Each structure stands twice: as C-alpha cells, then as structure tokens.
Amino acid sequence: MSELFYAGGLIAIVSTLLVIVQSNVVHALIYLVLSLLAVAVVFFSLGAPFVALLEAIVYAGAIMVLFLFVVMMLNLGQASRDQERAWLPPRVWIVPCTLVLVLLGMLLPQIFEIAAVTNSPFVEVGVKAVSAELFGPYVLAVELGSFLLLAGLISAYHIAKR
Amino acid sequence: MGWIEWQVGSGLNIASILLVVIVVAAMLIWVERRLLGFWQDRLGPNRVGPFGLLQVVADMIKIFTKEDWVPPFADRFSFVLAPTIIMIVILLSFSVVPFAPGVGVVDSNVGVLFVLAMASLGAYSVMLGGLSSDNKYALLGSLRAAAQMVSYEVFMGISLLGVVALAGTFNLREIVEVQENGWFVVPQFVGFLIFLIAGVAESHRLPFDIPEAEQEICAGYHTEYSGMKFGMFFVGEYLGLVLISSLITVLFFGGWHGPFGIGLLPPLVWFALKASAFIAFFILLRAAIPRPRYDQLMSYGWLFLLPLSLINLLVTGVVILAAN
Amino acid sequence: MSTARKNSALTTLAVLVRDTLTSQVVTLWKVFRHLWVPTDTVQYPEQQPAMASRWRGRIVLTRDPDGEERCVACNLCAVACPVDCIALQKTEDESGRWKPEFFRINFSRCIMCGFCEEACPTNAIQLTPDFEMAEYKRQDMVWEKEDLLISGTGKYHDTNFYRVAGKAVAGKDKGEARNEAQPVDVRSLLP
Numbered sequence: 259m260s261e262l263f264y265a266g267g268l269i270a271i272v273s274t275l276l277v278i279v280q281s282n283v284v285h286a287l288i289y290l291v292l293s294l295l296a297v298a299v300v301f302f303s304l305g306a307p308f309v310a311l312l313e314a315i316v317y318a319g320a321i322m323v324l325f326l327f328v329v330m331m332l333n334l335g336q337a338s339r340d341q342e343r344a345w346l347p348p349r350v351w352i353v354p355c356t357l358v359l360v361l362l363g364m365l366l367p368q369i370f371e372i373a374a375v376t377n378s379p380f381v382e383v384g385v386k387a388v389s390a391e392l393f394g395p396y397v398l399a400v401e402l403g404s405f406l407l408l409a410g411l412i413s414a415y416h417i418a419k420r
Numbered sequence: 421m422g423w424i425e426w427q428v429g430s431g432l433n434i435a436s437i438l439l440v441v442i443v444v445a446a447m448l449i450w451v452e453r454r455l456l457g458f459w460q461d462r463l464g465p466n467r468v469g470p471f472g473l474l475q476v477v478a479d480m481i482k483i484f485t486k487e488d489w490v491p492p493f494a495d496r497f498s499f500v501l502a503p504t505i506i507m508i509v510i511l512l513s514f515s516v517v518p519f520a521p522g523v524g525v526v527d528s529n530v531g532v533l534f535v536l537a538m539a540s541l542g543a544y545s546v547m548l549g550g551l552s553s554d555n556k557y558a559l560l561g562s563l564r565a566a567a568q569m570v571s572y573e574v575f576m577g578i579s580l581l582g583v584v585a586l587a588g589t590f591n592l593r594e595i596v597e598v599q600e601n602g603w604f605v606v607p608q609f610v611g612f613l614i615f616l617i618a619g620v621a622e623s624h625r626l627p628f629d630i631p632e633a634e635q636e637i638c639a640g641y642h643t644e645y646s647g648m649k650f651g652m653f654f655v656g657e658y659l660g661l662v663l664i665s666s667l668i669t670v671l672f673f674g675g676w677h678g679p680f681g682i683g684l685l686p687p688l689v690w691f692a693l694k695a696s697a698f699i700a701f702f703i704l705l706r707a708a709i710p711r712p713r714y715d716q717l718m719s720y721g722w723l724f725l726l727p728l729s730l731i732n733l734l735v736t737g738v739v740i741l742a743a744n
Numbered sequence: 745m746s747t748a749r750k751n752s753a754l755t756t757l758a759v760l761v762r763d764t765l766t767s768q769v770v771t772l773w774k775v776f777r778h779l780w781v782p783t784d785t786v787q788y789p790e791q792q793p794a795m796a797s798r799w800r801g802r803i804v805l806t807r808d809p810d811g812e813e814r815c816v817a818c819n820l821c822a823v824a825c826p827v828d829c830i831a832l833q834k835t836e837d838e839s840g841r842w843k844p845e846f847f848r849i850n851f852s853r854c855i856m857c858g859f860c861e862e863a864c865p866t867n868a869i870q871l872t873p874d875f876e877m878a879e880y881k882r883q884d885m886v887w888e889k890e891d892l893l894i895s896g897t898g899k900y901h902d903t904n905f906y907r908v909a910g911k912a913v914a915g916k917d918k919g920e921a922r923n924e925a926q927p928v929d930v931r932s933l934l935p
Contacts, residue, residue: 284498284551291544311533315577319540320570326547327566330559384529385590459778463785708775709768724760 266299281342283334287326294318305382434525441514445658450475452658452703459707483654486647491553494644498552503642503649506545506656510663513538517666518593520676520687531592532584535667536577539622543569545656546624546631550641561640564714565624565631571721572621578729579614582607582736583671596675603679605672607739610732612672614725619668621717623660626706630714665698666691797899799873800858803849805889806870806898813893814868814905817844821860821869829853830860839914841906844889851877852885867903 273293280286294317301310392400450465450472457464466472490496516531518524528534543566550562583604587595595604605612621628632640642653669675673694676687685693712720786793795801808814817834835845860869879885897903912918919926 282495284495284548288498288501288544288548291541295541307528307530308533311530311537314537315533315540319537319543319573323540323543323547323566323570326544326551327563330547330551330563330566382529385533457785458783459775461778461781461784463783463787704772704776708771724757 260303262303263300266296266303269293270296270300279346281339281346283329283338283342284326287322287329290325291318291322294322306388307382308385308388309383433523437514437519437523437525438511441511441659441662442655445655445662446476446480448658448661448699449479449654451699452706455700455703456707459704480651483648483651488647488649491555491644493554495552495554498548499644500649502545502549502552503645503652503656505548506542507652507659509538509542509545510656510659513663514659514666516592517663517670518596518675519666519691523688524593527593528591530590532580532590532595532671535592535663536573536580539576540569540573542622542660543573545653546641549645549653550631553641553644555644557638558641558643560637561631561633561643565641568621568624568628568630568717571718572618575614575721575725575729576618576622578726578733579611579618580671581733582611585733585736585740592670596670596677599674600677603672603674603677608672608732608736610728611736612668614729614732615668615671617725619664620702620705621721623657623664625657625661625702627709627711628717629711630717633711661699661702662695665695665702668698669694795873795875797873799875800856800861800871802872802874802877803851803854803856803860803887803892804870804872804894804898805847805868805892806894806896806900808866808904808906809897809901810904811895812841812906813843814866814903815844815847816842816866816868816905817847818842818865820863820865824859824863826857826859827853827855840911841913847889847892848886849892850886852882866905867898867900870898870900872898 270293273289273296276289277286277293280289295314298310298313298318301307301313453475454464454466454472456462464472465475468474468478490499513535515525516528516534518527546565546569547562550558550560550565553559583595584590586604586607587598589595589598624631632642634640637643642650645653669691676691678684678690806814815832817832819832819834822828822830822832829850830848831850832847833845834842836842856871858871861871864870877885906913906916906921908922908924910918910921910924918924
C-alpha cells in the first residue's frame with residue numbers, strides 16, 4: 259500500500275501546485291478535483307476506505323460541482339485570464355515560496371521522525387468503526403455540525419424566499 | 421495487500437466483463453431504436469444485417485470516420501476531457517457490481533459508496549462539456565445537468581441507505597447474498613421507486629433528459645460535440661443505463677438469485693434476465709412519458725422525493741430497531 | 745388556517761399519487777401494449793407504397809388525343825410557379841400551332857405544389873404519382889422538354905385545345921372547330 263500512498267501524495271502535491279499557478283479558473287478547478295481525488299487515494303492507502311469515498315462524494319463530487327456551477331454563472335472570459343496573469347508575475351512568487359520552503363525545512367525532520375516511530379501495519383477502518391466513533395465519543399461534535407448545517411439551510415431558504 | 425484480497429475474478433474475467441459491458445452498451449443503441457419502433461408501431465432499424473443487428477457496426481464506422489472537430493472558440497483541454505470522464509467513471513462503477521458468484525472485478529467493503537462517488541464525479545462530464553463549448557445552449561444544458569445531478573444524487577444515496585441498513589453492509593456482493601431468501605424490493609418498495617426515479621435522472625435519460633432537451637436547447641451540453649467525442653457521451657449514456665439496471669437488480673431484486681429460491685437457471689443468466697428487464701423498462705419510460713419542466717423536476721425532487729426517502733429511512737430504522 | 749394549509753398539502757400529495765397511478769402508469773401500460781399492434785411501416789424498396797392517382801409527383805407534358813403537343817407556350821405555368829422553376833420559350837411550327845421551343849423544369853427547385861397544373865388552360869402540364877427522382881448530380885435534376893414529354897394524354901383524356909379554339913391551324917380552318925360558328929364576314933351586308 260505504500261506505493262499507492264506515495265503515488266497519491268505525489269499527484270496531490272503536483273495537482274495542487276497546478277491549481278495555484280493556473281490562470282484559467284476552470285482548469286484550476288479540474289486540478290483541484292484531481293488533488294482531492296488523490297487525497298482520497300491517500301486515505302484509502304492508509305486503510306480508511308470510508309473516509310476516502312466520503313472525500314470523493316462530498317468534496318470532489320458535491321462541493322467542487324457547486325464551485326464549477328458558480329464559475330458557469332460568472333461568465334469569465336479571456337479578460338479575466340489576462341487579468342489573472344497580470345496580477346501574478348514571477349516576482350510575486352519569490353517571498354511566499356521562500357516562506358513555504360522554510361516551513362517545509364522545519365517540517366521535514368519531524369515527518370521523518372514520526373514515520374520512523376509509527377510504521378504501523380495496514381489496518382482497515384471500516385464503516386462500522388467510523389460510525390461507532392462518530393456516534394459514540396464524538397456525538398456532540400456531530401450534533402453541533404448538524405446544527406450548523408441546519409442554520410445554513412434556514413438562511414439559504416430565507417435568502418431564496420426574498 | 422488490501423486490494424489483492426478484494427479481487428474476485430481472474431484477469432480474463434475482468435477483461436471479459438469490460439468487453440461484455442461495452443458491447444452490451446453499444447448494442448443497446450440498436451435495441452433501444454427497435455423497441456421504440458415497436459412501441460410506436462414502426463419497425464426500427466432492420467436493414468443492416470439480420471434484424472438490423474449490424475446497425476451498431478454501421479453507426480460505429482460512421483462515428484469513427486467523422487471529422488473529429490474541436491470548435492476554435494472552445495476550451496480545448498476541458499472539451500477533450502469531458503467525454504472521457506463519463507466513460508471512465510461509469511466503467512469504474514462496474515468494477516464493484518457483483519454479476520454472479522465468482523464473476524466480478526472487486527469485492528469492495530464500500531461498494532455502494534463507490535458507486536455513489538463515481539456517479540457524483542459523472543456530473544463533471546456534462547458540466548465541463550457544456551462549459552468548455554462556449555455556446556449558450558450548451559451552457560444552459562450543463563447548468564441544468566449540474567443542478568439535476570447534484571440534487572438527485574441526494575435522493576439516490578438516501579434511498580439506498582434503507583437497503584444498506586437491512587443488509588448491514590456496504591458490500592454489494594454481501595447485499596446480494598443476504599437476499600437469498602427474500603428480495604429487498606418487498607420491504608424497501610418505496611426505496612426502490614425513489615432509486616428508480618433518481619437513476620433515470622442521474623443518467624439523464626428521457627423523461628428526465630432536461631440537460632439535453634432537444635426541443636428547447638438544441639442538444640444541450642453536447643451541442644458542439646461530433647465524431648467519437650459525441651460517441652463517448654452517447655455510449656456513456658447507455659453504459660449508465662446498464663449500470664442503473666444492474667444496480668437495481670443487485671440492490672433490490674436479489675442479483676443472481678432466482679425468485680422464491682428457484683435455481684433453474686445459472687446465476688449469470690438470472691442476473692442478465694433481470695437487468696435486461698429493467699433496461700427494457702427504461703426504454704419503455706422513454707417511449708411513454710413526456711419530459712417534465714425543469715422547475716417541476718427540481719420541486720418534485722426536493723419537495724416530494726427527499727421527504728419520502730427520509731421517511732422511508734426513518735421507518736426502516738425503527739423497524740430494524742424494533743425487530744432487534 | 746393551518747388546518748386548511750395542512751389539508752391542501754395532503755390534497756396535493758394525494759393528487760400527485762393519484763395522477764402518477766392514473767396517468768403515468770396507465771400510459772406506460774398502453775404504450776407497452778403496442779408491442780402487439782401490427783406496424784404501419786411500408787418496407788419501401790421491396791414493398792411499393794399505394795399511390796393515389798392524384799398524388800402530386802413528377803411533372804409531365806402530355807399530348808392531346810391526336811398525338812400533338814398540348815402545350816401552347818402561354819407561360820401561365822411559369823407565372824404561377826412560386827419557386828420559378830419553369831422556363832420556356834414560345835415558337836410556332838409550320839402548321840400554325842404554338843408550342844414551346846424549349847421547356848425546362850428545374851426539379852431541384854420544384855416543390856410539387858401543383859399550381860402549374862391548375863394554371864394550365866390546355867391540361868398540358870400534369871403531376872403524376874411518381875416520386876423516385878433522386879439523382880447523383882444536381883445538373884441532372886434539370887429536365888428538358890424531351891424528358892418531360894410523354895406520348896399519352898395523362899389524366900385528362902378528352903382535352904383537345906385546337907379542336908375547340910378559334911385559331912386556324914393546318915387541317916382546321918376558322919369556323920371548323922367544335923361548336924364554332926363560321927366567322928362573320930364584316931365586309932358583307934348579307935345576313
């Protein structure tokens with residue numbers, strides 16, 4: 259499974275980079291979907307197929323569809339692409355890239371340390387286990403999350419009614 | 421480790437499933453036209469080969485030799501990507517379908533969710549196709565498709581949960597094995613109806629072909645497509661039809677089990693019979709039922725199917741709890 | 745108020761269910777039964793369709809019972825033609841009969857409306873029950889007089905224009921036509 263993990267991770271990193279540098283917003287969204295699917299593969303390789311498929315259904319399948327839906331409404335043409343390019347010349351990237359590299363340099367030793375400690379064998383966490391956790395110790399968080407969603411639902415209904 | 425254990429058949433098995441599924445989907449083009457013909461007191465295509473069986477070959481030759489044209493105003497990357505998505509996504513969904521004991525690709529513990537995930541990714545095909553065409557009718561079609569597919573995924577998922585709760589597993593093969601002594605269509609009849617309607621909407625076939633309503637918006641999202649790129653959308657639609665019929669068979673009609681424990685025929689034949697019956701039913705739907713208006717489709721889904729599927733799930737849960 | 749609204753919601757639901765059963769399911773059953781209804785299709789090349797004799801198809805130029813051309817080149821058909829597909833030029837033969845020098849119908853424009861047949865005073869131009877006129881070259885759709893002229897009288901067997909018209913032609917002088925009085929000699933005073 260580790261090959262799958264590294265392949266998924268690599269695709270996720272590359273496609274996320276492509277999301278950032280794209281000037282065409284539709285292409286950026288396609289790469290973002292790819293990145294989310296790659297993350298789903300990573301979850302799968304870590305033995306969490308349920309979470310992997312929820313990632314694919316909810317993030318890649320529903321939320322990104324809504325993103326694309328909004329992009330359709332906006333009627334973005336060549337003008338917005340040119341503007342995007344004008345806003346992001348290469349020199350703008352220097353400072354953020356340096357900061358990110360510094361962060362990466364600090365993170366890498368930690369990651370290798372953790373990897374050395376928890377090189378645990380592959381254990382599949384099934385749907386039942388996840389559900390038992392969600393409705394056992396974390397039931398309060400689930401209920402709070404559903405409250406939040408209900409509030410969002412009601413406000414959306416209110417806005418749509420006006 | 422994991423996925424090797426999940427594999428059901430050999431490599432030959434997998435290759436033959438892929439081949440059979442694609443050939444069946446292609447033959448459905450002919451089957452649908454002939455059945456529609458009979459239901460409209462016509463004959464349908466009967467010229468090419470015996471009973472017109474080679475019509476598919478003629479169509480394939482036509483579609484392959486057509487000019488593979490990308491409009492100069494289209495966004496080339498998304499335009500080429502869009503039709504491949506629907507083919508790949510639906511063919512991937514077939515990997516978790518248990519056709520018969522020992523026949524299948526993967527025996528996944530999350531098969532139902534996998535099918536739902538692939539169905540939700542299928543929405544990108546129509547959306548990107550319409551968006552990249554840079555054509556108002558295509559855009560309208562893909563807007564409709566996006567709203568329709570995202571909405572009906574919800575009811576599809578919830579209607580399946582009753583079956584999952586009864587079977588106690590997300591594994592499609594285990595769901596079939598549980599149904600040996602009784603099909604889920606009896607306790608889950610409402611769920612079956614909702615899944616049927618949502619399945620038609622999800623594969624956007626008539627009467628719910630609102631994204632490609634010819635009379636209103638040309639051909640909807642595939643207005644600008646021609647040649648094999650259109651062919652992929654076209655065959656993708658029939659693949660979706662086969663998939664939905666197989667899923668109904670697996671989830672509600674006992675998969676490869678005969679009715680009332682009758683085992684006269686081989687399991688694969690039972691499966692094929694049931695799936696073909698549903699395919700014919702979907703074609704009958706196309707022949708008989710007119711297309712609803714777009715807002716009617718949405719309000720029917722959110723105001724009728726959603727509460728109904730939630731009530732169905734609630735009642736199923738209560739019954740299971742009471743039985744335990 | 746709230747009970748009324750609840751009732752209306754329930755009524756809507758009941759109406760929806762009833763409509764689904766009575767309309768959609770019945771429709772499905774009725775369409776399904778058409779599987780056993782014999783088809784209306786005519787298997788065309790092997791099985792010829794039954795053509796009515798007044799079918800408006802390929803245009804012909806007919807001859808009168810004497811075997812002479814009926815067309816007198818009056819140009820009324822060309823005037824009546826809504827798509828201007830008829831072109832002809834009048835000429836006169838040695839017997840004094842008027843006839844077209846050329847008569848050309850462009851069948852790639854013709855819409856088979858039959859206005860030319862209605863306009864024709866001599867029943868010369870007629871539409872026939874024949875529709876198999878496909879050609880590989882567009883130029884072949886333009887038919888000349890030799891292609892249009894048939895040897896018979898077509899649908900109207902008795903029309904014979906020069907036998908009723910006052911025009912003098914060879915073999916029929918003035919006053920010799922059917923129901924025609926002898927011409928009045930305006931220079932004579934005798935009754």
